[in-house]
Amino acid sequence: MAKIIGSALPNIPWQNPPEQLHNPVWRYDQNPVISRHANKISNSVFNSAVVPFKGGYAGVFRCDSKAVSMDIYVGFSNNGIDFTISDTPIIFEGDPYITKREYRYDPRVCFIDDRYYITWCNGYHGPTIGIAWTKDFKAFHQMENLLLPYNRNGVLFPRKIDGKFMMLSRPSDTGHTPFGDIFISESPDLTYWGKHRFVMGAYPGDQSAWQSKKIGPGPIQIETDEGWLVIYHGVINTCNGFVYSMGVALLDLEQPWKVLARSRHYILGPETSYECMGDVPNVIFPCAALTDSETGRIAIYYGCADTVTGLAFTTVDHLLNYMKEYPLV
Amino acid sequence: MAKIIGSALPNIPWQNPPEQLHNPVWRYDQNPVISRHANKISNSVFNSAVVPFKGGYAGVFRCDSKAVSMDIYVGFSNNGIDFTISDTPIIFEGDPYITKREYRYDPRVCFIDDRYYITWCNGYHGPTIGIAWTKDFKAFHQMENLLLPYNRNGVLFPRKIDGKFMMLSRPSDTGHTPFGDIFISESPDLTYWGKHRFVMGAYPGDQSAWQSKKIGPGPIQIETDEGWLVIYHGVINTCNGFVYSMGVALLDLEQPWKVLARSRHYILGPETSYECMGDVPNVIFPCAALTDSETGRIAIYYGCADTVTGLAFTTVDHLLNYMKEYPLV
């Protein structure tokens, strides 16, 4: 059995797999866990991040208001399933030139050393990667944007590698980007970034068509004894629009731009009515994962149809075996 | 309390708001009120107009046939909820050059002085605004098209202002128009139109993104003591298509090109399966409203997913307060 490197999380949300299992990831049977009306002004609550916090859970949530204005909000939960989400967006401290808001969406939360780093897609003359840190989910300190526009989905690694901070991201453009590959960048200090490496890209053609148009990183990478587990989204372009599914890959622990394995099959695709119907139909977009090193359990939070938030379960072994069973050459 | 200027309508269709109210407009709980198979040949019955008539209700309905040929049909109802719709389209009297049909859709009905004027999107070398009048919903007299192509959504005011007929409209193009602003025009005689003024436009950016791509007028403007209430549709362009929602604004009573207030939030967005699923998913398109001046009640008929017709309720105070609570600067 493979091992997750990390803390035990005995109260991780969990359900055993159903009898008939079509994918290595299975849905929480009370999905969606967060409805579109989760706070007073929300039109939708979806691509969002949850982390263990003080025995329970804290999170940073993408809520689009009823003006369809995109911002990120704090929320808390005792059990990782029932959440209370603030009615007002996070206020960031810092240089006013930096904290000036254009729009904010698709947050990730990564604990490194002694604090939680939030990264998100930040509007600054186009989408780029914003970052802030908090220790208490009350005060948030915004830092310089990490990258030049245009970029989405900046996902930090949960520890330094060879003395450097590392991050996956997906370079993008100004609109509904028709391309997207995953790159890695490194930094001595979280301010200056360089040594950008290609990690993996969309896979044109028929062999793995669910990820033929674009891909992008999802939850914080999960450290295992076999490599970094990357849960990501992939997109196919049908004649009636994009379909977003969830996939998995494994990166080398010390040279994480090297792909050790990647699943030819998606691990979860839009199928239920809450995934296929909503503001943007046919979207599964994972943004966070909880892990329990004792059991290898993984609980994934994912946006559904850009409208609500779903929860799904798997284990490190389910994912590793699936990549072996359906390898992408 | 604000006052609607107009007649009492004691038998207006009505339901009180549900306990948990997410928007200032709430749905009839037996929606849709008109199914896609409402007459013998209909594929869908949606963007349509209802008015009080002889103690009950009459209406002009957009029915797309099973050939998906777009035309407008007469229908009647005792209670504003159960409708009988003709199996054959309206036949118009008038100059054959004018009454020659290319296609007709999205009717509005406006009572001025002594008769009902029907305006609609009329095919004449492209979409423009057709007009006809009736006194009995049996004989319909078609007049000259009101505007040059390309225009959709010509919505008359229910009385002359400063001696002139007034109309809102949305200039358009020949296809699935990717832009759209609301203008006002005036006329001494309903034939010649001029003094075109910009009223309000799509709102690019994040602040009110549900209406960032295009907007267009909906039901006949409702006169209140605070101004003309305009219920309109707004559109956002997602990566998987347009989403149409319903909004509200308030125009100056005597200078109706002046916008006194406008809601930053939509007042109803696609959420139910009959709004999110159908020939054109994610469409809410209001075309008519009944009002009761005694109670301030408003009943709105709106097209759902370009397939069926829904009914929703609000009051003049709900709308006015909502614009104050969520103003669009």
Place this chain on the structure above:
Amino acid sequence: MAKIIGSALPNIPWQNPPEQLHNPVWRYDQNPVISRHANKISNSVFNSAVVPFKGGYAGVFRCDSKAVSMDIYVGFSNNGIDFTISDTPIIFEGDPYITKREYRYDPRVCFIDDRYYITWCNGYHGPTIGIAWTKDFKAFHQMENLLLPYNRNGVLFPRKIDGKFMMLSRPSDTGHTPFGDIFISESPDLTYWGKHRFVMGAYPGDQSAWQSKKIGPGPIQIETDEGWLVIYHGVINTCNGFVYSMGVALLDLEQPWKVLARSRHYILGPETSYECMGDVPNVIFPCAALTDSETGRIAIYYGCADTVTGLAFTTVDHLLNYMKEYPLV
């Protein structure tokens, strides 16, 4: 009563029409008959072909794997409703240059003389028409591709006409083709094809808008004493994507490029949740029909939302009458 020229099929799947019949074709009330998880690796099972075989039924099924790789699979059924589908794609025998797989989809099966011919959309530097034959649904012998790229939907006639094999097809392009007309071609030997004739095309404008963007042939043409019955798909382009519906036409028996009748109305359009929701919403795509010459019954297999397979029923008289009731001039 019109007569189907062909065999009796007493055990044809069948349900009588419902009381309220909106179209000349009605759905099986336990639809979909084949779910998206019909075999071990399938993401979806849809545009597929079924034929009578040894007292029961055999079929060739389009299964997209969970990699969304498109291939065709064999399956069998006793009753035409419950199918067992292979977990692995068909292996073709023949010249390796020809059998080399790029992708395969949308099969049709046509019995001529003594064997079953399978045609499908075959990837060969773009989509073209692949062909193979089998006698037992175990060994499949692939022949030369029938046409130059780019073509989809090659549908053979079930007998030679005037000594020649005949085929309908839809010339296409390399992507999500925005046009599509039906042509006929003839061949002395199934290898060399010529004398290409236009049969019928998309019908621009409002008169029959459901087929205004493109059309393409569906099941094997059905011989009747009045002509060849062609059940086909037609497409309209809405602002939120393509909608695929089912239509019917009648071709001359001996000069099948001559259209004797064509329905202005579609005969079945997307309406149910399994047709409106799925990987490609709003798709009805017929690929096969069973017929019983004794009763005139027809059972149609059609892809639903590019995700599952539906079954629908009609009779030769329902179809012929409907073309008379709603003729397309």
Place this chain on the structure above:
Amino acid sequence: MAKIIGSALPNIPWQNPPEQLHNPVWRYDQNPVISRHANKISNSVFNSAVVPFKGGYAGVFRCDSKAVSMDIYVGFSNNGIDFTISDTPIIFEGDPYITKREYRYDPRVCFIDDRYYITWCNGYHGPTIGIAWTKDFKAFHQMENLLLPYNRNGVLFPRKIDGKFMMLSRPSDTGHTPFGDIFISESPDLTYWGKHRFVMGAYPGDQSAWQSKKIGPGPIQIETDEGWLVIYHGVINTCNGFVYSMGVALLDLEQPWKVLARSRHYILGPETSYECMGDVPNVIFPCAALTDSETGRIAIYYGCADTVTGLAFTTVDHLLNYMKEYPLV
């Protein structure tokens, strides 16, 4: 010989046709008559209008500045060939709400009764038709915009017809419009416009492909005893962009929405280096014509490659005969 209804203009610019005449219109051999650097700040001087004025000529010129800001300027000439153009744009008097400039381009000048009316494409929440009048080409009085957006090329008739002002125009959209037909509108007072009629449209297909994409009116219509002579532009869409050529049609004198004749061939197409090379290659765009009723001579000013202004010559008989020789059925 056909007769131009109008004044004699003995000093009309003129050259006899060259020996080998490929078109019924021939170029001035010293073209371009106005260079791109005609005033101090001009990047280009092209689609512009010239009229007889006080024994010489006055004109309103489209000059794009070196900022490529589009405005209209006054200019004068003794001979219709050498022009002095103001270094500053026209300042309009009138209601500041109306005179507020967004952009202005493609002017026409039409003398009716006792004054010169200038119409142009006026930026007002999109392109529409602006209008002003002058008696002396010093003071310009701007009136209400004539039409709703989106419209370009509003060209007045030089006299009232049946007591009404008449105008041709080309409804348009917000960008590089891919369609365009000519309509006529009438007005009792130049403020209110109605009774919009289709006149003629782009001609799809091969028969007259130079005008298959869009057409629009050019100089002020020329009254002849056989009808109104309309010199207009037509556009074909090649794989490397639009090509604009010049055509001619004849409208009924009293019912000018009736097309009596139209040339299948263009009458002048881009051929010289100053027409094929410049800011927008391959553009011939006529905006004004001088006529001499004594001789039937016509001198046409036309924009060349959106960069400079050319002059070309013809006679009323050349044009009328050409329409007879190459009629567009």
Place this chain on the structure above:
Amino acid sequence: MAKIIGSALPNIPWQNPPEQLHNPVWRYDQNPVISRHANKISNSVFNSAVVPFKGGYAGVFRCDSKAVSMDIYVGFSNNGIDFTISDTPIIFEGDPYITKREYRYDPRVCFIDDRYYITWCNGYHGPTIGIAWTKDFKAFHQMENLLLPYNRNGVLFPRKIDGKFMMLSRPSDTGHTPFGDIFISESPDLTYWGKHRFVMGAYPGDQSAWQSKKIGPGPIQIETDEGWLVIYHGVINTCNGFVYSMGVALLDLEQPWKVLARSRHYILGPETSYECMGDVPNVIFPCAALTDSETGRIAIYYGCADTVTGLAFTTVDHLLNYMKEYPLV
């Protein structure tokens, strides 16, 4: 020295290469040889075919009329440089269903056995390959269209191979096709075609970017002792449109779907003003070649900017050596 298999042509048009030779093909220094006004109604004369005929030359010429209607015309020349072109298009004899003209363009002429076959892009519900034969360039007998739409550039081989007629073609679509590869087809009788093989395609990427968007065959393939010499066009898509250049490849004599060599460099690209300026700037489009087996000389006729016809020279050795010097792996 390589040998051309074919007749001697002592009076082939010829000029020796200039001192400084940038490409293996050099232009005639009096280009263009045919002007846009070559016949009475021509707007342009370009993609055209010339063959030796009765001691001089005959040709079939694409003339776009001043209506920009595309048709093909006969012409003759004594020296291959000065041509007389008919003022009226070719009239074809044959089945009126077949000879009905939509449009015709880009002819090739191929002598096989005892007659000249003309193939061209023929409008029949879209572009396909038309064919006719003549023995005297007076009477032309049209046969069935060779292929289903959509196809352009059908170029026959000048002799049967292994008892079959052979043809290169470029499958296409209905508009300004953004893709294009060369395929080969064979036929026992010029009516039925099959055994379609991919020959070579556009070459995406940087290595040979001049042919990265599409390619298509040009003159009749030239038989040499080393293989079939194919002179073809290739297209790159710049930010300001397509650029068409001329390339060369070598096919196996008996298995002509096998590419023996192909030049990485173009052999002639648009450079002169008559190639860079015209109705479609930056187009070099070869359609015919004369060869002299005695000297190895080749004279190529090519369309220039879709406006005029140019002539260029090379030898079989220049071409073969160039492919060796700049091979495309």
Place this chain on the structure above:
Amino acid sequence: MAKIIGSALPNIPWQNPPEQLHNPVWRYDQNPVISRHANKISNSVFNSAVVPFKGGYAGVFRCDSKAVSMDIYVGFSNNGIDFTISDTPIIFEGDPYITKREYRYDPRVCFIDDRYYITWCNGYHGPTIGIAWTKDFKAFHQMENLLLPYNRNGVLFPRKIDGKFMMLSRPSDTGHTPFGDIFISESPDLTYWGKHRFVMGAYPGDQSAWQSKKIGPGPIQIETDEGWLVIYHGVINTCNGFVYSMGVALLDLEQPWKVLARSRHYILGPETSYECMGDVPNVIFPCAALTDSETGRIAIYYGCADTVTGLAFTTVDHLLNYMKEYPLV
């Protein structure tokens, strides 16, 4: 008089302005200085960089080969006008993972401290900014790519500011980018970059439309006592493609993300045949400038129509005055 901070360059190429000066920049009267056939395999030589070197000049030149493969080549000149350019591209030393070539274009050369840094658009899973250094223009040492894809036009500042290297760049996408703004980034070591700031963007609307679509930095920024002089390109999107012109701005010396001045007018636009005709018509693209601090003279090298290289002259005072005369508010 403003002062250039830098070295004297007495032998700077130079011509005095012509009598009639339409722009503050004037062309060398023997343009183009580098022809498309400047080396053995070149199709075109354009966006290129020249610097003073050992009493003469060295340069790095973009040559597209006759395969239209894009690479950069070394060249030398005694006078800055007559250049000898290598027939083979630069070979870079360094980590093979980094030096692996996809494509290279649009070089800039910047001398900092003791060496010349070359930056260029480097193909690495999309366009990004490559960098290398040389001391002798013989050995070139390639370093890590400076930024994530997708980026073009990385232009270093010629000295550190506040201890940091600084660079302007234009984030981009994977194709013919329809947007483009200039950002600044800083780095302690040329490897890690951060603190990205917006500098200035395209200017939508009519006020300065020549730069309404996109802009990007050009030559190395020129230090003056009034600020950093930025010569850049701006693009307008006409109906027939992009037009690239040259503009100028002034940045704050110590806080170079602050724009002190910017010219509303372009300073040079495509006008001559070598700028308007070529592989990409209507392109002026500056990549390098020589300066003489003694006289304030500036000589600009710019690509013409993506085909040849032009030379133009100005002085620091011409540019500063022009920004004052035509300021962009």
